[in-house]
Amino acid sequence: MESEWDSLSALGAVTAVCLLLWATWGVGCTVYVYLLPPVRRGAPWLRAHGAWAVVTGATSGIGKAYAHELARRGLNVVLISRNLSKLEHEAKEIERLHGRVTRVIQADFTGGLEIYAAIRTGLRDLEIGVLVNNVGMLYENTLVRLLDREDVAKRLSDVINCNIMSVAQMTAIVLPQMVSRRKGIIINISSFTDKKPCPLLSAYAASKAFVRNFSQAVGAEYCSQGVIVQTVSPFMIESSLTKDVKYRTLLLSSEDFARQALDTLGLTSQTAGCFHQAVLNALLALLLPGWFRLSRWGPKCLLLLSNAMAKAKPAHKR
Numbered sequence: 001m002e003s004e005w006d007s008l009s010a011l012g013a014v015t016a017v018c019l020l021l022w023a024t025w026g027v028g029c030t031v032y033v034y035l036l037p038p039v040r041r042g043a044p045w046l047r048a049h050g051a052w053a054v055v056t057g058a059t060s061g062i063g064k065a066y067a068h069e070l071a072r073r074g075l076n077v078v079l080i081s082r083n084l085s086k087l088e089h090e091a092k093e094i095e096r097l098h099g100r101v102t103r104v105i106q107a108d109f110t111g112g113l114e115i116y117a118a119i120r121t122g123l124r125d126l127e128i129g130v131l132v133n134n135v136g137m138l139y140e141n142t143l144v145r146l147l148d149r150e151d152v153a154k155r156l157s158d159v160i161n162c163n164i165m166s167v168a169q170m171t172a173i174v175l176p177q178m179v180s181r182r183k184g185i186i187i188n189i190s191s192f193t194d195k196k197p198c199p200l201l202s203a204y205a206a207s208k209a210f211v212r213n214f215s216q217a218v219g220a221e222y223c224s225q226g227v228i229v230q231t232v233s234p235f236m237i238e239s240s241l242t243k244d245v246k247y248r249t250l251l252l253s254s255e256d257f258a259r260q261a262l263d264t265l266g267l268t269s270q271t272a273g274c275f276h277q278a279v280l281n282a283l284l285a286l287l288l289p290g291w292f293r294l295s296r297w298g299p300k301c302l303l304l305l306s307n308a309m310a311k312a313k314p315a316h317k318r
């Protein structure tokens with residue numbers, strides 16, 4: 001009896017120590033990645049990977065903020081998105097504000113394989129140090145079930161091409177020169193939805209799960225050849241993607257986000273981007289865990305939550 005008690009308490013003690021170590025590790029990593037300025041890699045480190053950065057979806061929101069921040073840290077920037085007048089305007093702004101050289105490439109990432117030849121040509125003679133796979137679209141601006149759109153087939157194809165194909169193809173275009181120079185950084189902008197399947201964001205969430213898993217695997221393949229792959233999974237940032245969110249002024253600005261997320265480069269391969277987003281991600285996982293979101297009540301709760309967070313819309317729109 002006595003010895004049984006002893007072994008039980010020994011087991012308890014070991015468990016407690018393990019939990020304590022695990023918690024300490026978690027807190028330590030969080031502090032190291034987000035809160036310790038001295039460990040951050042500086043602009044010279046970034047610049048040493050190559051003279052140019054390429055950003056997809058670079059004319060608004062997070063992509064625009066990354067483009068500006070990379071230029072501010074001394075890189076020339078290639079901007080890629082659909083609207084030529086927006087591209088030219090943003091390129092001029094970057095040249096004016098940060099004194100770097102820019103180049104623009106017009107492309108619509110909802111297209112298939114045919115759009116990449118022009119991009120390849122546009123990037124041919126550049127030494128690319130950083131690729132930011134940022135472009136991405138939602139299936140719908142609010143939370144909806146799969147069939148709650150008229151153009152399901154076309155929209156699915158657009159989301160998959162824009163969120164998945166673009167990342168894989170863009171990586172395939174720049175990776176060879178990074179591997180041969182033994183230097184390069186690929187940043188994939190994912191989302192908090194990349195961790196578990198998410199009802200009412202099904203196609204979007206699954207496309208981001210692809211981004212995260214693909215990044216991790218390719219990162220493992222090429223890390224010994226000097227290529228750094230980072231997946232950034234924010235919760236919610238102020239941008240045109242979140243224009244229908246009610247408490248928008250509470251959201252972190254794209255500029256603050258990009259600056260803080262770039263500070264985590266070289267410190268971690270997977271990040272929420274900044275402390276603020278890491279806390280929000282953790283809160284969501286705690287309040288609405290994956291198993292609950294996937295239960296039959298999950299979608300109903302998510303709908304309630306999204307209605308509470310959405311701006312009132314004209315009745316005919318929904």
Ligand SMILES: NC(=O)c1ccc[n+]([C@@H]2O[C@H](COP(=O)([O-])OP(=O)(O)OC[C@H]3O[C@@H](n4cnc5c(N)ncnc54)[C@H](OP(=O)(O)O)[C@@H]3O)[C@@H](O)[C@H]2O)c1
Nearest residue numbers: 057059060061062081082083108109136236237239240241
């Ligand atoms: N905002 C958030 O809260 C949040 C949270 C998690 C993850 N993310 C992710 O962050 C990334 C950027 O989001 P964002 O909020 O910054 O978006 P955004 O403000 O809507 O910006 C989208 C950018 O991509 C371009 N673009 C859109 N569709 C395109 C297409 N088919 N082909 C080429 N370019 C296209 C747009 O320019 P043009 O109109 O000129 O093409 C624009 O520059 C996305 O991958 C998104 O999934 C955002």
Ligand SMILES: *[C@@H]1O[C@H](CO)[C@@H](O)[C@H](O)[C@H]1NC(C)=O
Nearest residue numbers: 059082083084085086087089
């Ligand atoms: C491109 O963006 C400009 C400025 O936002 C807008 O006025 C114009 O209509 C857009 N062009 C296309 C083809 O969408």
Ligand SMILES: *[C@@H]1O[C@H](CO)[C@@H](O)[C@H](O)[C@H]1NC(C)=O
Nearest residue numbers: 167168171188211214215218
């Ligand atoms: C993210 O980064 C990896 C690393 O190279 C890259 O291969 C991948 O295509 C990128 N995108 C996705 C969707 O993972």
Ligand SMILES: *[C@@H]1O[C@H](CO)[C@@H](O)[C@H](O)[C@H]1NC(C)=O
Nearest residue numbers: 194195196209212213214216
């Ligand atoms: C994808 O990544 C997630 C999170 O890292 C992981 O839980 C999941 O098992 C992965 N799925 C596959 C098919 O590798």
